[in-house]
Amino acid sequence: MVQQEHKIRLAILGATGNVGRKFLEILEQRNFPISSLKLLASEKSVGKMVQFQGKEYKVELATKNSFKDVDIVLASAGASVSKELAPHAVKAGAVIIDNSSAFRMEQNVPLVVAGVNDHVLKKHKGIIANPNCTTAQLVVPLKALHKLAGLKRVIVSTYQSVSGAGKSAMDELTEQSKNHLSENNYSFKAINRKFAFNVIPHIDTFLEDGYTKEEAKVINESRKILELPDLSITCTAVRVPVYIGHSESVNVELNHPATKEQILKAFKGFPDLEVFDEPSESKYPMAIDIAGTDPVYIGRIREDKSNPNTFNMWIVADNLRIGAALNAVRIAEELLKQNLLKISVV
Amino acid sequence: MVQQEHKIRLAILGATGNVGRKFLEILEQRNFPISSLKLLASEKSVGKMVQFQGKEYKVELATKNSFKDVDIVLASAGASVSKELAPHAVKAGAVIIDNSSAFRMEQNVPLVVAGVNDHVLKKHKGIIANPNCTTAQLVVPLKALHKLAGLKRVIVSTYQSVSGAGKSAMDELTEQSKNHLSENNYSFKAINRKFAFNVIPHIDTFLEDGYTKEEAKVINESRKILELPDLSITCTAVRVPVYIGHSESVNVELNHPATKEQILKAFKGFPDLEVFDEPSESKYPMAIDIAGTDPVYIGRIREDKSNPNTFNMWIVADNLRIGAALNAVRIAEELLKQNLLKISVV
Numbered sequence: 001m002v003q004q005e006h007k008i009r010l011a012i013l014g015a016t017g018n019v020g021r022k023f024l025e026i027l028e029q030r031n032f033p034i035s036s037l038k039l040l041a042s043e044k045s046v047g048k049m050v051q052f053q054g055k056e057y058k059v060e061l062a063t064k065n066s067f068k069d070v071d072i073v074l075a076s077a078g079a080s081v082s083k084e085l086a087p088h089a090v091k092a093g094a095v096i097i098d099n100s101s102a103f104r105m106e107q108n109v110p111l112v113v114a115g116v117n118d119h120v121l122k123k124h125k126g127i128i129a130n131p132n133c134t135t136a137q138l139v140v141p142l143k144a145l146h147k148l149a150g151l152k153r154v155i156v157s158t159y160q161s162v163s164g165a166g167k168s169a170m171d172e173l174t175e176q177s178k179n180h181l182s183e184n185n186y187s188f189k190a191i192n193r194k195f196a197f198n199v200i201p202h203i204d205t206f207l208e209d210g211y212t213k214e215e216a217k218v219i220n221e222s223r224k225i226l227e228l229p230d231l232s233i234t235c236t237a238v239r240v241p242v243y244i245g246h247s248e249s250v251n252v253e254l255n256h257p258a259t260k261e262q263i264l265k266a267f268k269g270f271p272d273l274e275v276f277d278e279p280s281e282s283k284y285p286m287a288i289d290i291a292g293t294d295p296v297y298i299g300r301i302r303e304d305k306s307n308p309n310t311f312n313m314w315i316v317a318d319n320l321r322i323g324a325a326l327n328a329v330r331i332a333e334e335l336l337k338q339n340l341l342k343i344s345v346v
Numbered sequence: 347m348v349q350q351e352h353k354i355r356l357a358i359l360g361a362t363g364n365v366g367r368k369f370l371e372i373l374e375q376r377n378f379p380i381s382s383l384k385l386l387a388s389e390k391s392v393g394k395m396v397q398f399q400g401k402e403y404k405v406e407l408a409t410k411n412s413f414k415d416v417d418i419v420l421a422s423a424g425a426s427v428s429k430e431l432a433p434h435a436v437k438a439g440a441v442i443i444d445n446s447s448a449f450r451m452e453q454n455v456p457l458v459v460a461g462v463n464d465h466v467l468k469k470h471k472g473i474i475a476n477p478n479c480t481t482a483q484l485v486v487p488l489k490a491l492h493k494l495a496g497l498k499r500v501i502v503s504t505y506q507s508v509s510g511a512g513k514s515a516m517d518e519l520t521e522q523s524k525n526h527l528s529e530n531n532y533s534f535k536a537i538n539r540k541f542a543f544n545v546i547p548h549i550d551t552f553l554e555d556g557y558t559k560e561e562a563k564v565i566n567e568s569r570k571i572l573e574l575p576d577l578s579i580t581c582t583a584v585r586v587p588v589y590i591g592h593s594e595s596v597n598v599e600l601n602h603p604a605t606k607e608q609i610l611k612a613f614k615g616f617p618d619l620e621v622f623d624e625p626s627e628s629k630y631p632m633a634i635d636i637a638g639t640d641p642v643y644i645g646r647i648r649e650d651k652s653n654p655n656t657f658n659m660w661i662v663a664d665n666l667r668i669g670a671a672l673n674a675v676r677i678a679e680e681l682l683k684q685n686l687l688k689i690s691v692v
Contacts, residue, residue, distance in 0.1 A: 153652070153653060155501050155597045155650075157503035157582075157595035159505070159545045159584065159586070173543075174527060177523055177527060178527055181520060181523060181524055181527075193632070194632075194634050197519075197587060197588055197589055197634060198588060198632055198633055198634035199505045199586055199588060199593050199632070199633060200632060201593070201595070201630055201632075201645070201646050201660045202628060202630060206625040206626060206628065209648060209649070209651075210625050210646070210647070210648030210649075211648060219652070231652075232652035232653050233652055234597065234650040234651075234652050234653070234656075234658060236503075236595040236597075236646065236658055236660065238505065238593075238595065240505070240545055240586055240587075241543060241586075241587055241588075242543055242544060242545060242587075243543055247545050247547070247584075249503035249547070249582040249584065249595075251501045251580065251582075251597075279552040279556050280552060282548060282552065284547055284548060286539070286540075286544055286545070286546060286547075287544055287545060288540050288543065288544040299547070300547050300556070300582065301556070302555060302556030302557060303555070303556075304501075304580040305555075305580075306499070306565070306577075306578035306579055306580050307499060307578050307580070310580075312580060312582055314547045314582065
């Protein structure tokens with residue numbers, strides 16, 4: 001996809017987290033053309049050694065001065081770190097692709113899902129935002145449906161894995177589950193709740209209107225990415241005891257009539273979207289099956305006969321890949337393809 | 347609630363299953379007035395001894411001739427057993443309160459959630475049906491909302507515990523979880539899928555239109571109980587790795603405007619419905635907390651600002667109690683109260 005003569009001086013901010021490690025895995029898998037690699041993290045990870053393409057890299061402390069001679073920064077270190085460091089990366093001449101919520105809703109920052117709205121990349125001023133993982137997988141089929149028949153109303157209920165809350169939450173799911181099964185008492189850490197063998201209708205903090213920040217992100221970011229600022233969309237975001245893979249039950253009302261056949265055709269022709277929908281053979285996407293893979297999967301597509309032009313569907317994707325690291329790497333590839341970087345030709 | 351001089355000759359059909367055992371627990375807790383008790387089950391449970399009110403009862407084989415001298419049968423033995431045996435129970439003079447799907451949609455059979463539509467009990471001809479557990483908890487707040495402002499459209503996504511699939515599924519969740527955590531291979535039994543650390547958008551078998559039977563039950567049974575045959579309602583039914591307690595994410599559009607305050611007041615005044623909704627203190631109902639209790643819990647009540655007169659909410663209840671055994675016992679109590687049984691006065 002990327003011409004090999006354009007080699008990139010890359011930095012990863014938050015290199016040791018759930019998404020940071022996925023950045024490295026995906027860069028390696030896609031043979032992303034790197035001439036130099038800086039691994040940046042907070043104090044507690046400094047000095048750790050990380051393997052990449054058969055070479056050892058030492059994790060360095062992320063500071064304002066970390067971005068000299070860097071073309072692209074892939075960042076996943078949380079909103080406060082991004083807010084502090086992104087302006088310095090831009091000042092040093094880098095483009096930062098940021099996985100945090102820090103800049104997503106800023107007017108001058110393109111919020112991009114590769115394959116859905118790459119055309120806005122050309123407006124970037126050094127910072128490009130990656131949406132929330134739940135939004136990233138949602139807008140792929142929504143974009144396909146909007147092109148087909150126009151979106152009128154969208155109602156989303158999510159089933160989100162604990163990896164969205166970080167590596168510590170994954171470890172804690174194991175620990176809580178073991179303790180629950182052996183009937184030990186246990187305390188809570190990463191998520192302040194019993195989440196083993198439970199579902200929790202609460203992700204991120206509550207806003208004044210009763211929605212969580214997670215739900216507000218899905219609503220606001222979907223509208224921005226789809227360029228439909230008045231789209232009627234609502235969301236209930238729920239944590240489930242799954243390690244990797246977010247699932248979404250989505251009811252979509254279209255502006256114009258469409259048949260299931262037309263919808264399937266639109267989905268099958270859309271990049272990075274896999275239809276997996278054979279109810280007669282009990283086939284539909286499941287988190288446990290798709291973890292570690294790239295596409296957004298869609299199944300259980302069926303007409304909601306109780307409302308005109310409306311369909312139910314079930315959308316599943318690896319939240320660490322399409323929802324985070326993979327999308328960031330694809331955006332980087334697209335920047336190279338569209339020649340939107342000052343590239344150091346080695 | 348029931349006058350003690352009216353003592354009931356009771357039979358329990360399916361006495362050793364998940365719901366059968368709950369029948370006994372709830373009858374004991376509510377001090378239901380029993381003069382005799384027959385425990386009926388299939389061959390594999392015959393001879394088992396079961397404690398009730400400090401006395402031992404032997405499980406007998408359920409046959410066509412099991413219902414002599416029985417006033418009420420509480421049945422939870424599956425649709426095929428109910429279809430075969432219910433007519434014999436009625437012929438023998440008993441009233442059967444059936445937890446299976448066998449008779450729910452038959453025109454002459456009242457489908458009842460106690461507190462929601464008790465008034466239809468008087469039409470019974472010997473068989474009274476208990477709805478699907480997912481429906482039972484859903485129609486409680488829906489009835490309250492309908493009385494307040496009329497229901498226009500309802501969109502349901504469920505998070506259903508494995509106890510709905512029987513005791514074997516609960517045991518298998520433990521087994522699958524242990525094997526998953528110790529990275530052993532394992533086979534599937536009760537539910538033909540890996541359901542530990544996974545969510546499965548498939549409960550009961552698939553119908554030709556792409557819906558599952560479970561989803562069709564929620565749609566059809568809700569319409570019947572609410573006496574709204576044309577209600578616009580749809581459902582996506584999903585299994586989650588939770589032992590007991592079904593959760594539901596529900597979007598409700600009302601016919602007329604209502605404020606959140608009016609809705610809270612309507613819920614608080616409705617029997618068996620508990621509002622648990624303090625987002626600022628991170629309070630909302632969760633399956634793991636409410637298992638073993640009677641009410642339907644509701645929280646996360648908030649306006650869907652993207653559509654007129656529409657609200658999101660989160661409904662949680664113990665599927666073995668309100669969704670099955672408790673509702674059946676309440677119906678039996680109501681039959682006594684309304685004097686709708688031939689009662690053997692001891």
